[in-house]
Amino acid sequence: MTVNEKVKLLDMLKAGSSYASVARMYGLNESTVRYIKKDELKIRKTASITFSKDTKRVVTPRNKRIVQMENALSVWITDCRQKKVSLDTNIIQTKAKTLYDSLVPEGGSNKDDDDGDDDDDDDPAPREKRGFVASKGWIKKFKRRFGLRSVPLYGEAASADQEAALHYVEDEFPKLIKEGGYIPEQMFNMDETGLFWKKMPSRMFFYKDEVKKPGFKAHKDRVTLLMCGNAAGLMLKPGLIYKSLNPHALKNKNKALLPVYWMSNKMAWITKALTLDWYWFVNYFIPQVKLYLTENGLPFKVLLLMDCAGGHATGLHYDGVQVEFLPPSTTSLIQPMDQGVIRAFKALYTRSTMEGLISSIDEDDDDLSLKRCWREYNIATCLANIQNALKEMKQQILNASWRKLWPDVVHDYEGFTPDEVHHSTVDKAVKLARERLVSNEGFSNMTAEDVNSLIECHLEPLTDEDLVEMTRSASEEEEEADDDDEPEQRGLTLDNLQELCNMARAMQRAQEIDDNMVRAIEFSNSIDGVMALYKSIFAQMEKQHQQLPITMFLVRRKPPAEVSDTPPAASPASYRATTLPPTVSPALSEAAIGNPPPLTTDDEASPEEQ
Known part of the structure; x- marks a missing residue:
């Protein structure tokens, strides 16, 4: 519609005409009329300054x-x-x-x-x-x-406000606990962190190959993890924000069954829209907490603590849930997730990555195997390492992180504090690198400082090169997935299940080649136990794909008690009813037995026909 037409439409609404009548007059949907009414101020302003009211909107493409x-x-x-x-x-x-x-x-x-x-x-x-x-x-x-405004900027690296943190811990937080009657199982804290999931220290050959050779994933490619847990030690399934909604590595994967809750954002940042509209609060946080409290026989009454980061929405409302924001510039002092939980998780993630590299070397002693493994390291491998790290996040680690905010509920677990787990994991990662990757450039002289700098690299300022890298590759994987026309058979198909069962049968040769019979039998039994589920699925699918025999559509008729010389006339309906089971449809009946010729009555038939 031209600007002039829209102005006339708005004049009709202003005169008292209904949305429906105006929509019928112009041949529009009623929703379109309401949308035009919503932009009335802009339309009238445009009409007042335009040189011609018959012109339409002109859009100039931006550079x-x-x-x-x-x-x-x-x-x-x-x-x-x-x-x-x-x-x-x-x-x-x-x-x-x-x-x-x-x-x-x-x-x-x-x-x-x-x-x-x-x-x-x-x-x-x-x-x-x-x-x-x-x-x-x-x-x-x-x-x-x-949407930039001159507002105070609060961040995790802000200068800590010791006085505000002390006041909150001693006065405000105990008051919240007392008024709400919360227990550790009902007290949750959420915080987000950046994770450069494919980055290694710059002295190693990975960094050099990423810079020089095409085909490597940018070492500055990052994801944002949303981690949430309660004071009793429960770690909820984390949320993950990636720059691509459908990366090529996750093609044909059910995102509802990933080890994380998948979200997408062009820059992989947390935003208010994701916090509000996402699955995080309504479709992720609420269902998980409800199930957890129900299983423990507790009422649905929750206190969720969050910091004042710019991407956190302030309009989160749900019956039974109280959202509380920590004072500004106190995150590094009292927020539980920042008291070593995130650092411990990243240390476990780094060690899991090292173990994956070692397994590639065990399969092939050639040095190229290690480089090939790193070249093929994609977001799916990252999710596997995240899952491995989450499995090692013990209940004691999360409980100990509440010591500064709520010391009354913390149990003394020796060796399970976040700092102890972090240091122990870093030492193991360094030991693994020195012992098993010693022949590769950069690993033989790896130190704990190298691993710690890798864990804390998200706190370093982003350079121009990093920013260009991140923005240039924002849609690479999605485009790659869209352009990939190569047919591939994925999922639990008959052929794939058959191949899986054949692989399992091949592994049963352990009893033939292992001279330790007890060990071989235990291995075979474990393979049978793991494959039981897939074998059951395979048997069901194979049964469904079998051709049905025609005898399923026929039943044997019982002989009559007395045989008369003249058989009674039967209609087509009665004929079908006596020869087919009741479960067979009429269409299938006609296809199976054919349409019988029409029968005549006794009066119409000749003596010979009778």
């Missing part, structure tokens, strides 16, 4: 390089917010220019692009000779597009 630069700049601002780095307009404009220059392809020039704005240009020089200048008009529109 793709500027759009990519703005996305990277948004990531950088969010990262600075989490690290409590003060920013102003001048700093943002300067960073925008450097990011834009870093996006210029090799041998290219940035002189052929404008500043991404159409007003407020102070430089009288032609636009094609200036390139991107980050003008006042651009920064104004950039703030509006990304």
